[in-house]
Amino acid sequence: MRLGISQASVSRGIVKLREHFGPQFIVRQHHGLAPSELAIKLAQASAEILLPIEKVLDAYLDFEPQQYTGKITILVNTFLLEFFGPELVLQLRRSFPNATFNLSQWQKDSLNDVLKGNVDYVIQLQSYQFPQQLHCRGLAQLENVLIARKNHPVLSKSSDWESIHHLPIARLYLDGINPNKGILETLYEQRGYKANFLLTTHSIRAAVALIKNSDAILFSNRYVCVNDPVLSEYALPPTPETFNLLDINGLYLQDRRGNPLTQALHQSIQTFFDSNSLIKGKQ
Template structure:
């Protein structure tokens, strides 16, 4: 069997046509080439794959099992190539009818998923969408092309195969119920270290100890974490009905009149903000679809104004 790397891709098209028609004359008509060209092509295919690739019959040829398998493989090979070409030459956001898959941290999905979906639907009105939260298998899914775009906090470590860009920096503060008996007077750590703490789980970032726990330990205190959850609703409900606090952003309390934001205690600079990154495969940086997703989601976050309090 000759080296496959040297095989002319046009021969695979010929093989597909002969397998489909089971007749060299019909294959020639289908491809718009001469019968002589078909015969030469079949000879080259037999050189590469063996003489039994096609068996001559009275009224045509019968493809071997290998020929049929090769035709299937050729089809699978040409399909992604066609998609790449179409994505460059024929991409029309208004007409695009494919599925777009976005994975994001579950906090972002709960907090901004509706707004992101609206922005994407406006940009790609004929597309279907899959908005999912980031899970253990999500990294493999983006690497093999099943996920088109991701949204994660910058602390999440990603391989070099994924292109990342900064979308938004969020200022943090203390969140607790309005007129909190302690925080309304002081937010110094020595005055608030005993208060119960709630926190959102950020998959892929949080280890056994959250950054706030390490911060408290470094100052000689033990963080009293009473609730760890994926659900913003559960966390906010706990804050409304107790003296618990959370390290979060004013964006969380924007439509929550029962809650207030209070100044952070003196903490390291890196704990005062959190950065949101978007990303997709490096190999897709030139794809019009991925560029549109990047632009649309960037515009969404650019329009987001974080309240001061």
């Protein structure tokens, strides 16, 4: 049997073992060197100790998403989960056909669960502040538009500030953005107007019901009106570029950056966003 190491290295190793365990640890016989009973038992014990380590290494080096049978836990911004949840779970199912999934909305105590290692992946808006224990990766950008009913009496003619400032607004709560100090209020105030919030809600369906049956408008993503025959998207009034886009980030614990499950999960989620024609790739 060839060990792949030099005779000198073997000799040095034997000398060190004899120094530690005594001269009878490895004995010289007429046909060469032979291990003592202690040496044999230590070798067997070492193999048993190394077996779990070997299994861990094999799991990392030979990880196959298609064969993974564990549970995958993902937390998603409420707003994004309502938009993308149905299609996202199908993408995950294709990538991990033998896994089970817990796909839940982000809540106020969710960060503790993430830091405890109970969550595999987080999808959240960039506006949400996270501690340094989490590694952040840009996934995509959502482009904002004005949403309202088709043939809107005002927007069908113009969507500049002077024309729309009096219109009632349906507003969606976004995690990480304080609705009492929102961007919309600032945009209106900077132009000498006061935003008229008729509805503030977590429910996209509630906001859609309102704008379908009134002159109210919604500043949001075109996902809201896709394939809806009653709604249309309209151009935003002149606004800063930072308002025109919502950045979507993927996050996971720093100590899982080399984890094969985490990397496969990120790749699957990134593929989902990259393949969506209504989403801009992360710049």
